[in-house]
Amino acid sequence: AAEPGSSYRVVLLGASGVGKTAFASIFAGAADSMDSDDCELCGDEMCEKVIEVDGEAATVTLLDTWDAETDSGWAEDCHMQTGDAYLLLYSITDRASFLRASELRITLRRFRPAQHTPIILVGNKCDLVRRREVSVSEGRACAVVFDCKFIETSAAMQHNVWEAFRGIVRQLRLRRDSR
Numbered sequence: 605a606a607e608p609g610s611s612y613r614v615v616l617l618g619a620s621g622v623g624k625t626a627f628a629s630i631f632a633g634a635a636d637s638m639d640s641d642d643c644e645l646c647g648d649e650m651c652e653k654v655i656e657v658d659g660e661a662a663t664v665t666l667l668d669t670w671d672a673e674t675d676s677g678w679a680e681d682c683h684m685q686t687g688d689a690y691l692l693l694y695s696i697t698d699r700a701s702f703l704r705a706s707e708l709r710i711t712l713r714r715f716r717p718a719q720h721t722p723i724i725l726v727g728n729k730c731d732l733v734r735r736r737e738v739s740v741s742e743g744r745a746c747a748v749v750f751d752c753k754f755i756e757t758s759a760a761m762q763h764n765v766w767e768a769f770r771g772i773v774r775q776l777r778l779r780r781d782s783r
């Protein structure tokens with residue numbers, strides 16, 4: 605078996621209803637993980653597991669900032685400080701969630717001014733083509749402004765979700781290796 609490798613805390617951020625829980629469930633589920641059923645610390649909002657990316661194992665702890673908007677924002681603030689990397693989700697069917705992602709990006713910058721924190725802007729629900737409110741080019745342009753990567757996903761179709769998780773690990777490694 606491979607070594608556990610480096611350990612990273614990845615935080616899911618985004619408006620309510622964009623698909624954070626769906627992402628966390630896919631991560632917690634067996635698909636594509638090295639240990640088929642092993643998800644330690646598998647509480648509601650945190651899941652740790654070893655995944656293989658480019659032939660190298662990485663321990664990823666995924667934190668879900670459930671309903672961060674409805675409470676005082678404490679949990680969100682807390683996660684803003686503890687994450688090594690962020691998946692910033694919006695729904696392509698919900699322009700308000702896209703605007704929320706911009707706000708969260710600005711908040712992140714305030715919390716993490718010094719380091720270059722890996723972030724991927726994730727446009728989820730790309731299966732709902734007829735309900736699209738945010739175009740692919742808008743998403744991509746926003747990511748350029750945010751200075752982060754961009755991907756469109758569908759948690760419902762399990763499309764590109766693991767690509768997003770692997771992408772964030774790759775960015776974390778690049779940062780690690782450049783130190």
Ligand code: GDP
Pocket residue numbers: 618619620621622623624625626627670671728729730731732757758759760761
């Ligand atoms: P959260 O509030 O960010 O945790 O969002 P949830 O994961 O609870 O998702 C909100 C709703 O959107 C649920 O009914 C999900 O089934 C649905 N949903 C999540 N991701 C997708 C997706 O990629 N496509 C579609 N069609 N529905 C999705």
